[in-house]
Amino acid sequence: MARDVSDSTPIGSKAELIAWIAAGEKPASSFRIGTEHEKFPFYRSDLAPVPYEGRAGAGGIRALLEGMQQRLGWEPIVDAGHIIGLAGPDGGGAISLEPGGQFELSGAPLATLHETEAELQAHLADVKAVAAPHDIGFAALGASPLWTRAQTPVMPKGRYKIMANYMPKVGTMGLDMMFRTCTVQVNLDFGSEADMVRKLRVSLALQPLSTALFASSPFLDGKLNGFQSMRSEIWRDTDNARSGMLAFAFDEGMSYEGYVDWALDVPLYFVKRDDTYHDVAGASFRDLLAGRLPQLPGEKATMSDWANHLSTLFPEVRLKRFLEMRGADAGPADMLTAMPAFWVGLLYDATSLDAAWDLVKGWSAEERQALRDAVPREGLAASIGGRKLIEIAAEVVELSRAGLARRALKNAAGQDETRFLAPLHGILERRRNLAQALEERYRNAWHSKVEPVLTEMAL
Template identity: 55%
Template sequence: MTQLDASTRANLPPIENRAELAEYLASGCKPSDQWRIGTEHEKFGFLWDSLKPLPFAGERSIEAILHGLSDQFGWQPLYEGDHLVALKKAGASITLEPGGQFELSGAPLETIHETCNEVHTHLAEVKAVCEPMGAAFIGLGAAPDWTRADMPKVPKGRYTIMREYMPKVGNLGLDMMHRTATVQVNLDFSTEADMVAKFRTSLALQPLATALFANSPLTEGKPNGFKSWRAHIWTDTDPNRTGMLDFVFEEGFGFERYAEYMLDVPMYFVWRDGAYTDAAGLSFRDFLDGKLPAAPGVLPTIEDWTDHLSTAFPEVRLKTFLEMRGADSGSWGRICALPAFWVGLLYDEQSLAAAWDLVKDWTPETRAQFRIDAARHGMQAEVAGMKLTELAGEVLRLSAEGLRRRGHLDRSGMDESGFLAPIQEIARTGKSFACTMLEEFAAADGDLRPIFKRHAF
């Protein structure tokens, strides 16, 4: 067993100039034959007898499941203080979101086939541990019945800081932390120009992913008026670190401009000697100058910069790769469909260029309204005078073509385009997962147990 390592950071040199910040982002550039797919998905744990969330500690708990995965399947445990808060194995990790949401951060893999195998194995392991304790997990964009007070509070230092800070900058930040779950995919780029093309195209189309994967129409046991309440929550979390980033579409955008944006994002914390210091709302620019009030005289290292990059939550996020962040969590097939959707568009030059042609004339106002409308109306939204079913059909055609051109076949000779099937049906019918859930809810007269039984892993 290991503690979260503090020694590495202590030996790193301080950042000497601001150019290092952009250089760090640029270090992610790699040739296309080295591009990989990193899929992350979150899910809610609950107890079958009560349909209540799993507590953090106890005989039937989040910690108990982490211990079970470690003992039965060889995951290496990671602690913060006395609390087991993460696992790692073979390039993958299991971490906890603030409300106890389990997140599998998958290993960097070459194909969607490998991604789906990874997801399948993970869910099978989790089920094997959960079943004897009468627990399970469910993949939804937001908790369908639980209040903020119902949710467990994962005892991590950074989350304590965020819980205190969130109500100061938005009305729904605590809901984001504790009552939402997502699927996202992390993708590579070859050059700065390639990063810019992928960033712009995926950012403009992120609300389409929101509509296609919308899966959170219920809050505290009743319809909430949104197809993706999770996506709506992000519009009232913290305007300084969320949104559609209009500057990405401006001439001259690149690694340096993104670094400047991140310098304007308020900090959350400084991590030293295994502990978090509250720096919420303070400036990383002051940190660079050794003038951070929370840590006077302390200079940041590149690890502090990587920490800071993880505290911004735009619809697409840049690190040394690009993170697609627009989708609600879902079932096994939907988890596989999201990386397929974006890989087909962004890892194929023809599809990427054609997708950009679809969105390149949209104004900032169009993109902003699309984000709002996709959260509320799902596939019934429109953008730039186009029905979303029409846009989705064309974008999915491009994605499927890109996946077929990649030519990655499984043992039965099937390429990766088959993983798009769940969302191709949604594009064809305009009926999202959220619509189906609302129908199930009405048919059961508001009883949520059938929904849990249907959608639990």
């Protein structure tokens, strides 16, 4: 989760909220790729979770952040005296913590997937070097495979305390989402309002396909959970007012204003003033705009309130000043680069984007929702429009490959970006995603034990 924004500019009208999003428009030549991924830290000696302050003989999350600060020279992000993240220079990425200690890299906006790969490799090398003296390893999976919620550490970050208090009031799985899931996301640009709408619709319709391809969470509480993406299933009952498939995005006349209207109706979590998070969970942003928020009488909304509120919305695709693809489980390093490659090939090439829209435009809202509901359990065996998802996936991955080939951006070895799709080609050839492969290892090589998943999936 990115650093909270500080901008005290007062908001005078809804038009300013729309303009804030529209300011993200860029010419295609300036489109960038921002990749975020989360991973679970664990102590290698006994596979225990890593608390903030560590344990006897080994440092914890604080030590990791302090070590990364010393190694990278990045600016510390502090909450009530606790280091809770690091900000890179000139907007060049950040390191942050999710509520249960999940360690996140929010990557810099980069021009090519080759740069994304180099960023990931450098980050993993740095974090492993810092973690090794503390006996800490990292595994990237969609859901925490071993530890109960009670065993999971809690990070000292003000906004998370507010969210943890509110989540059980609006769904049954919100605390599991906060403390026991990891994702990989990519943030992509748009050139105009029409371009945003087209990309939003295509990526919403295909987000369940991404979930199925990248599913990696068949375990929870030390056993099989019956799902391929438990992370995705958890989101189905976390907080439905702020998550889901955004059916309204397919309505005629969809616009920046349409998203703003939806966002205004999603309840607030908090209002941040200086270093204090004020708990206003359940309150209306419209009341804050009007200066009539009961918890903060007379306080009016600022642009930082708006930016921070948008960061607490969790649809399958999120609009800010870019579009965030949010449907994928975290996974091994090759999948952490395959995920942005998949979406770049589809959304940053006009021919592939048009073909993808032709593929999905006939799906109804009911069909899209049914696919979203089926995929966490069924994966690529789910169906829509009378077709198996694995058949559609083969077509869509080919569209992505063709889009990346047309980008024709090569590294020093003369390789283009299509190489990053290799893990997806393997999944389609084997007709089996990572979750299914892990389940097979559980039943055979691991003799019905879940513990080996942490060591075998260590980054």
